[in-house]
Amino acid sequence: MKNKKNSIPARLADDVRKNYILYLMLLPVTVYFIIFCYAPMYGIQLxxxxxxxxxxxxxxxxxxxxxxxxxxxxxxxxxxxxxxxxxxxxxxxxxxxxxxxxxxxxxxxxxxxxxxxxxxxxxxxxxxSTVVLCGMLTIFLHPDTGIVNTLRGIFGLEPLAFLSRPEWFKSIHAWSGLWxxxxxxxxxxxxxxxxxxxxxxxxxxxxxxxxxxxxxxxxxxxxxxxxxxxxxxxxxxxxxxxxxxxxxxxxxxxxxxxxxxxxxxxxxxxxxxxxxxxxxxxxxxxxxxxxxxxxxxxxxxxxxxxxxx
Known part of the structure; x- marks a missing residue:
């Protein structure tokens, strides 16, 4: 017959008694995930x-x-x-x-x-913040007053409306995210x-x-x-x-x-x-x-x- 003292629940209970402070520290995180991550999964049936x-x-x-x-x-x-x-x-x-x-x-x-x-x-x-970053990108990439197009103008290049061009969106998103x-x-x-x-x-x-x-x-x-x-x-x-x-x-x-x-x-x-x-x-x-x-x-x-x- 299997020794009950060596069962998983018994060992877990013993570990909780010995390290209860660590489990108390873990409790808020556990509750957070249960409330905001697992409980909303009830709505998947929608x-x-x-x-x-x-x-x-x-x-x-x-x-x-x-x-x-x-x-x-x-x-x-x-x-x-x-x-x-x-x-x-x-x-x-x-x-x-x-x-x-x-x-x-x-x-x-x-x-x-x-x-x-x-x-x-x-x-x-x-x-x-993401909001501030997007505001910065809007200012920097402005076709008339943005610093990027100002630098392009110094080198004799035409200004570009970067945020108005679908082909530029992936590059703007990726490289700004990298920065x-x-x-x-x-x-x-x-x-x-x-x-x-x-x-x-x-x-x-x-x-x-x-x-x-x-x-x-x-x-x-x-x-x-x-x-x-x-x-x-x-x-x-x-x-x-x-x-x-x-x-x-x-x-x-x-x-x-x-x-x-x-x-x-x-x-x-x-x-x-x-x-x-x-x-x-x-x-x-x-x-x-x-x-x-x-x-x-x-x-x-x-x-x-x-x-x-």
């Missing part, structure tokens, strides 16, 4: 119902996959998915490798004061690099390795697990472009290149009050993210033997 406010969620009739079929048959379904994936992949291509390069640069930067100054300057944009998040995103890589055994560097130096060779053969292999973990998590966010920034930079002229799933859900859900349909579109978006996350994790586990689970 995706499969013809929601009627008077009848409520439980009283509204079930309609199966009608809302999903409505979205897939809509005229802008392809453009929404294309814009969402396009902006996300652009952000990933720009925003994922550059913080790694920046962290490596800081790791080899000599002079404590200079290093701390560069870190502080690179971290600062992270604390600028805002590069320093902050590099923190975890800097921490990982601080844990690299310096004896490996000493051995490489004794063998005559250059700094570039040390980066390639010592630093990058040492932080590879961290890079892979963060890449998998990024893959799970491919369909989440971020509503606020897109919405604030969006206008009628760049709409064809800036309309994404999150802004579409906002229009049909909060403006048109079609809650069931908007829930279905949002659920489809989340399911794609889950599939990409699981797929990226499985591929990474098979190819590199590194994975989240």
């Amino acid at each position: 995706a499969f119902k013809d929601f009627i406010i008077k009848k409520g969620i439980m009283g509204s009739p079930w309609i199966g996959f009608t809302n999903f079929e409505k979205f897939f048959n809509s005229f802008n379904c392809v453009s929404l998915i294309k814009n969402t994936i396009g902006i996300s992949l652009y952000n990933l291509a720009v925003g994922f490798p550059i913080p790694i390069v920046f962290a490596l640069f800081l790791n080899y930067l000599r002079g404590k004061f200079l290093k701390k100054s560069v870190q502080m300057v690179s971290y600062a944009p992270h604390f600028i 805002q998040s590069m320093g902050w995103n590099s923190i975890i890589y800097i921490s990982a690099l601080s844990g690299v055994d310096y004896q490996l560097h000493e051995a490489a130096i004794m063998d005559g390795a250059s700094k570039l060779q040390r980066i390639i053969h010592v630093d990058l292999p040492s932080i590879k697990p961290t890079i892979i973990m963060l890449f998998i998590l990024q893959m799970g966010q491919i369909m989440n472009v971020g509503f606020e920034k897109v919405f604030l930079l969006q206008n009628s002229l760049n709409f064809s290149g800036s309309d994404v799933i999150s802004t579409y859900v906002y229009r049909v859900g909060l403006i048109n009050n079609d809650y069931g349909y908007s829930t279905a579109v949002g659920l489809f978006n989340s399911l794609i993210n889950v599939i990409l996350l699981v797929g990226a994790n499985a591929l990474s586990k098979k190819v590199t033997a590194e994975s989240l689970w």
Whole structure:
């Protein structure tokens, strides 16, 4: 007969008694996620119902996959998915490798004061709100008074209305996001690099390795697990472009290149009050993210033997 003292509930209860202070610290976070992340999942059933406010969620009739079929048959379904994936992949291509390069640069930067100054300057944009950032972009990219077009005029170039051109939207979104998040995103890589055994560097130096060779053969292999973990998590966010920034930079002229799933859900859900349909579109978006996350994790586990689970 299995010893009850060695059962999982008994061991958990014993651990709680011994480390109750740590569990009390964890309690507010747990309650937060239960209230704001798990409890709202009750509303997912709206995706499969013809929601009627008077009848409520439980009283509204079930309609199966009608809302999903409505979205897939809509005229802008392809453009929404294309814009969402396009902006996300652009952000990933720009925003994922550059913080790694920046962290490596800081790791080899000599002079404590200079290093701390560069870190502080690179971290600062992270604390600028999205609203302020979009306001700055609107001012800087103004075709008449913006600093970018002023500099273009100095070199004899014609001014461009950047925010009015759909083809420029992905670049503006990605590179402004890089400026805002590069320093902050590099923190975890800097921490990982601080844990690299310096004896490996000493051995490489004794063998005559250059700094570039040390980066390639010592630093990058040492932080590879961290890079892979963060890449998998990024893959799970491919369909989440971020509503606020897109919405604030969006206008009628760049709409064809800036309309994404999150802004579409906002229009049909909060403006048109079609809650069931908007829930279905949002659920489809989340399911794609889950599939990409699981797929990226499985591929990474098979190819590199590194994975989240």
